[in-house]
Amino acid sequence: MSETKKTNIILFSGDYDKAMAAYIIANGAAAYDHEVTIFHTFWGLNALRKEENIQVKKSFVEKMFGKMMPRGANKMGISKMNFAGFGPKMIKDVMKKHNAMPLPDLIEMAQEQEINLVACTMTMDLLGLQKEELLDEIEYAGVAAYLADAEEGNVNLFI
Template sequence: MSEQKKTTIVLFSGDYDKAMAAYIIANGAAAYDHEVTIFHTFWGLNALRKDQQVDVNKGFLEKMFGKMMPRGADKMGLSKMNYGGMGKKMIKDVIKKHNVTELPQLIELAQEQEVKLVACTMTMDLLGLQKEELLEEIDYAGVAAYLGDAEDGNVNLFI
């Protein structure tokens, strides 16, 4: 087939290790010349948050979610053995020791490779996240756009 292959990932999880897996697969697929989309929904949106606080007007519940959720990829915890951040620190230590790329750099690499990073507008609204709080040069879309990409996808994953 001469057509470009397609990979789509729904990143639902807000865990550092699961987001690493998502971005490693996405970057691998982009290197193999796939057209790649990561659709960030629910807790996965936290991977796209800027690490500094951004002043925006919010309701009370939305402010609470904003405070309770990690501000950016680097602050996300592990899905297993997080132990209040201790396991996360251990993982970051072995990542450095073995010269593996850390999550924030995996996200930068994805942007350089033109992986399409999409924030799910419905769950942004639900969790009270605003565009000003998220990384630059990402896309905004809903489930219809995701399905449009995925129905022609060769590799479709939910992480």
């Protein structure tokens, strides 16, 4: 086999369905023996949030942001037909019927497959998210780290 190929995905979206697509591609690429990195920025950071409420010092606006954004992958809404939270319930039922893996399981599988999960620190500051609130064993980086990976990437996606 030739040298290791690289897949880099930017997950900008905080929608359950779009994050699912990102994580399915990432897990598939890992099965292809690619070195895979998912950069989470803006709303995509919510996929990395822990479900429990972590007490950290925040400004008023940051607290509001924290309350209004989904706490963890399972709480994310879908990009179409969200129907104030009823949509995700429906789609999760359908997924169960078809044996599709729920997003939290896909994220766990990604960690098992040693996919690099990266949180963008600039947008963490904007949204008032702190390391304590995000999953353990993830990395923190900025645009330069992304570009270093992307310029060597065989597959580069923005979702």
